Amino acid sequence: MKGQKYMNPYLAGFLLGLVLLGTIYVTGRGLGASGAVKSVVLSTVVKVAPRHVANTPFIKSYSEEHPDGPLKDWLVFEVIGVIIGAFFSGVISNRVGIKLERGPNITNRTRIIAAIIGGAFFGFGSQLGRGCTSGAALSGMAVMSFGGLITMVAIFGSGYAFAWFFRKLWLK
Amino acid sequence: MGPLVPFMISNEFNLIIALIAGIGFGFVLEQAGFSSTKKLVGLFYGYDFTVLKVFFTAGVTAMIGVLWLAHWGLLDLSLIYINPTFLWSALLGGAIMGIGFIIGGFCPGTSICAASIGKLDGLAFVFGGGLGVIFFAEGYPLVKNIYLSEAWGGVLMNEMLGMSKIMFAVLLTVVAFIAFYLTGLLENRVNRVPTAVNKRKRAIYASAIGFALLLLAVIAFFPDSKNRMEARINKTVIQKDFTSASVPADQLASDIVNNYYRINIIDVRDTAAFRAYHLPFAINIPYEIMADRRWGKILDQKHKVNYFYADDKQIAAKAYLLAGYLGNAENYILNGSAVNFHKLFSNLTPPGVEANKSEIDTYNFRQKSATEMKILVDALKNSSEPVIAKTTKIKGGC
Structure with missing residues (x-):
């Protein structure tokens, strides 16, 4: 069973733009992703280790807000x-099914470890940069936010800058 | 007029909207192929520019849409959430995210998509993202200075470049189209396939580009809804046969005394003039900001009669016309200015001995009204203070 072809990227982009526009029109804000991870993770920390939270200013102020x-x-x-x-x-x-996608020269284990490390970098960076590709870059572009656009340039610029060092993860 | 939250849609229902928006978001991301890590990192190795195409098309579509809605007065840009700029944290955070992208092969939104259809690497990335958030929260004191430095607030790209919004929009759109063309060539060279776009596709792309530029041209060269309204009002006001429903000062005074709870007295002068002197129970809605929707409750209702006044007769007439366009309330203009009203109802001098009956009646009426208005204002001091409407700022961001 082979999955069907992906949608034309421009059509998909147009539809995504309409979803974003509709969201902005109705709610006055854009889309996001990393903020949800943040909300779930920090709220869990608050529940699990309330004493520890009292000494951690960032989580404390987040849970107060x-x-x-x-x-x-x-x-x-x-x-x-x-x-x-x-x-x-x-x-x-x-396209649904338990699967793991990886570059041709690495093991499944390496791929999982790299995904966790990459996720950790992204999670950390998204907090520092106040938003990820969707919240800062995409939604920022729609409203012409300077902060959103420089975050976008930084994400993709750094991706290109480091692509050579990690080429073994992805290429033959 | 958008945004609909929180004026027309409650904050609770907004969560349902979030769910619907998310379904659309997730569906399109997955359809575009963003659940595949190989497709995503293709951007960085030149074999697949899907990310750039989808991302830029979406950004440009939404940006033109936002400008379009704002142009026709359908969306209030002053209420839209603008991500605040913190220069160093944005750059450094972005750079760290870029490393995460190239090592992990996802970004948060796409990893969630991938995990949703059973990709284990997507799930691992989401897990790693959670760890990253904890690292940040724990290490916050170390990065606090970078995190908070160079706070510029919600600055816009066009302001930084010193150009108009529409100019920047045209620029970004053109850059996007050029990028699509060049990356298309590059992608085909890396993948060693000949560049050939069939006729039908070429026609579709050309009309899409034309349509985007047409929308931008309309926004750039056609006056927006606010300007058109202003032009219409200015034209009507100077017409010879322009008539407005107006009331003399005495009638208004009698209405204040007897029906104060059934009328709105609206002072359309600026705040300084209002502070210096205003009619009893008057509300200050300066003409310049009358169209703000926070005044909708006053200008668009059927329970109270609105009386407008200013010092300048023309401004009062304009406010009267504008109120007619903005709502369906019953509107009147006060004949004469605020100064005139003030003169009539304070420091009254009794008429002389040779005054006729009507003069004495007028004096008695004004004297009585002045006293009663004063009593009423004193009695209702607390309830008649104008309520300062708070503008709701929308929170957003990641």
Whole structure:
């Protein structure tokens, strides 16, 4: 069983732009992703280790600003939607299944470790940069935010700058 | 007028909107192929520029859409969330994210998509993302200075480049189209396939580019809704047959005394003039900001009658016209200025001995009204203080 072809990128981009535009029109804000991870993770830390939180200023101020927790967080709901939408898309295009994608010269184990490390970098960077590719770069472009656009340039610039060093992960 | 939250859609229902927006977001990302890590990193090795194409098309589409809606008065840009700029943290954070991208092969949104359709590497990336957030929270004191330095607020790209919004939009759109063309050539060279776009596709692409530029041209050269309204009002006001419903000062005074709870008295002068003197129970809505939707509750209702006044007759007339366009309330203009009203109802001098009956009646009426207005204002001091409407700022971001 082979999955179906992907959508034309320009058509997909146009549709994504309309989703973003609709979101901005209705809610006055753009899309995001890393904020949801942040909400779930930090709220868990607050629940699991309340004493520790008292000594960690960043989590403390976050939980004071978001007293309702992840169940009333806009981005958490949005990401639940992303999971549903992506799964639905995978089902209709026949792409659902337990799989692991990796470069041709590395083992599955290396791929998983690299994904975790990469995720950690991205998680850290998204907090420092106040948003990820969707929240800062994409939504920032729609509203012409200077901060969003320089974050975007930094993400892709650094990706290109380091691509050579990690080519063994991806290329033959 | 957008954004609909929180004016028309409550913050609770907004969570349902989030779910719907997310479904659209996730669906399109997955359809575009963003659940495949090889497709994503192709951007950095030149064999697949899908990310750039999708990303730029989406950004340009949404940007033109935002400008378009704002141009026709459908979207209030002053309420839209603009990511604040913190120069160093944006650059350094972005650079760290870029390293994460090339090592992990995803970004947060795409990793969630990948995990949703069963990709284990996507799931691992999400897990790593959680760890990264914890590292940041724990190490926050170390990066706090970078995190908070160079806070520029919500500055816009066009402001930084010293150009108009529309100019920047045209620039970004053109850059995007050039980038699409060049990366298309590059991608084909890396993959060793001949560059050939069939006729039908070429026609579609050309019309899409034309359509985008047409929208931008309309925004650039056609006056926006605010200017058109202003032009319409200015034209009507100077017309000879322009008539407005107006009331003399005495009638308004009597209405204030007897029906103060059924009328709005609206002072359309600036705040300084309002502070210096205003009519009893008057609300200050300067003409320049009358179209702000926070005044909708006053200008668009059917329970109270609105009386407009200013010192300049023309401004009062303009406000009257604008109110007619903005809402369906019953509107009147006060004959004469605020100064005139003030003169009529304070420091009254009793008429002389030779005054006729009507003069004495007028004096008695004004004297009585002045006293009663004063009593009413004193009695209702707390309830008649104008409520300062708060502008709701929308929170957003990642």
